[in-house]
Amino acid sequence: MEPVGISLGKPRDERADAARNRAHLIEVAKAMVAELGADKVTMDGLAERAGLGKGTVFRRFRTRAGIFLALLDEEESEFQKRVLFGPPPLGPGAPAVRRLVAFGHERIAFLMAHRVLAQAALDPGRPISIARNPSLFHVQMLLREACPDVSAHGALALQLTAALEGPILLYFLASKEAEPGPMPEQLAASWQTLVERLCH
Incomplete structure (x- = not known):
């Protein structure tokens, strides 16, 4: 019997809240680089400045x-x-x-x-x-x-x-x-x- 292919549809787009968080993190990171220099930007510092949880930052960027x-x-x-x-x-x-x-x-x-x-x-x-x-x-x-x-x-x-x-x-x-x-x-x-x- 031939296997039946099941269409799962188009991949889900990025959730609206995740997209907003990403855009916010990018803007905050840009500001931190301009203000502090790249060597002073950390994952913890970005999370604190952005007002988001550390887990959100780590899930988004994985590494510094x-x-x-x-x-x-x-x-x-x-x-x-x-x-x-x-x-x-x-x-x-x-x-x-x-x-x-x-x-x-x-x-x-x-x-x-x-x-x-x-x-x-x-x-x-x-x-x-x-x-x-x-x-x-x-x-x-x-x-x-x-x-x-x-x-x-x-x-x-x-x-x-x-x-x-x-x-x-x-x-x-x-x-x-x-x-x-x-x-x-x-x-x-x-x-x-x-x-x-x-x-x-």
Whole structure:
């Protein structure tokens, strides 16, 4: 007898009270980072400032790094809008190679501009994952257009994304310096060289 599939319907949306709590926690966390600095923001402190139970904060963010990851995600959404809908060469309308170069330059600038959040979002107990990075799909899409004769676009995009973001994230993990010196310009120039040589 064939098994009968039972439709459970669409997954339930986030409860209204949970959505309100999340938005409230994000706003309070932003204010605390601006006022105190990321290193002074704790799970207990956030719960107290937000007027919510510690359990609510832990369920929402799981770890202290999760607070900053959520804040970084808010900024990430805005960056992705620029990539998808903004003016060229970052947005649509420019040749794929130019878009790849522009993406690397803008991505490095984005991470540097949000380095406090990016550094605080790194959890030393968990490895850096490039495979779930939202940049990966975009780099792969542009590679297919810019280098149609190159095989294994997925693996190559993974390596390029790691080359683009890995050094910056590792720097954040290892260093507490506020200013990374000439590294952004060097990485941007190296990214452009890498893309242009690969696609020509």
